[in-house]
Amino acid sequence: MVIENRSVRIVGAIRQGRYLCEVRAGQYWRLENLKSFDVISLPLTKSSRAGIKIVNRRKFLKTTGAAIPMTSRLSPLLRSSSLSAEAVSSRPTPDLVALPPRMAAVDPATQQWQQKIRRVGQSNMTEHDPAVMNIEEWADYWHSAKADIVFISVTGILAFYPSKVRFHRHGKFLNGRDFFGECVAAAKRRSMRVVARMSPDLNWGDALDAHPEWAMRNQDGSVQFSDEEPRLFKTCMFTSYMDDYVPAIMREVNSIYDVDCFYTNGWPPLGSLPECHCEVCSKLPPSGTPAYWRVFDDRVFELWQKYDAIAKEKNPNSFFFANLGGNVRGGPNLDRLGKIAAWFQADNQGRTYDDPAVWGCTLQGRVCNAVMDGKFAANVTAAYSTGTVTWRNASKNPAEAEMWL
Structure with a gap:
């Protein structure tokens, strides 16, 4: 033209x-x-x-x-x-006005620490790891991979340190050991920063017995349990579980360890809006409606700010961030979160039935760039297979792993 x-x-x-x-x-x-x-x-x-x-x-x-x-x-x-x-x-001269530069220049002297990160390492701990994992080898591996920062599990439903927070259950192989603290120290000795990784979406039966109001409920009032582990119940984000229990763990970790930031996996809910019929949620608009989405989004925004403030209680350069899912799907208002989030965490572990191709990740990257205005973003991809049969039980083809990176 x-x-x-x-x-x-x-x-x-x-x-x-x-x-x-x-x-x-x-x-x-x-x-x-x-x-x-x-x-x-x-x-x-x-x-x-x-x-x-x-x-x-x-x-x-x-x-x-x-x-x-x-x-x-x-x-x-x-x-x-x-x-x-x-x-x-013969036509009039177009009155075209040049746009401003796409992104302002960044002064390295004033750049936030997370914006200097180029590689992130993550090994999700299992209950048996305190008994068998060689922490020095783990730290050497990520250091050799030139990771600037590593995710270390505070809780993956089980505590990896001798927590004193009630209902923060210790793994049966912990035996009083400060496994999390040893991992943090090993990472710091190698000049790697640390993300304290938490999973607040599930808890055990003793917590349910003491706080039945913490559970997500079906329409008939029954408790919603995990599909993978029926002993774990799903926690409701509108209850005091998120207001009291999660902050208690964050403050305990912050008071003991030299962590650089906090992260939650499994919250906020990904893909689709939660459907809960507990006493609190029964007073909210029906799930799946625009009115509910606005209430949901307000709650995500409220908790995000609350957790971020807790992270900064010890160190003003610390912050909170969360898993914002993969591909381009509905969930929290990303434009709104982008204004307060210090780190956009995308989660594209590989090809699945729902996400068969890599371009979903690239589309999410465009959205991320749009809402974050130049702030830090990272994408999680997996070394394991994400196929239906081999999910986390086989290694990913090296060529495919490289493609995602």
């Missing part, structure tokens, strides 16, 4: 009659009222600018749900254009 002797590359159709165009590298305009490629009808004079709106790349990704077609798909249409240079020259 040519506008006043300028070469204009169409990079995407927002919807019929409206296109995102690139006039020069990194400069974009949104052109409206484009009826076809043969006839340009754009009210672009200084007296009437209704047909042109400035939109930066981040805003475009944030406010539109359309995929950007490849330019090559549009080339046949461009070649078929009958627009002549003479016809173009």
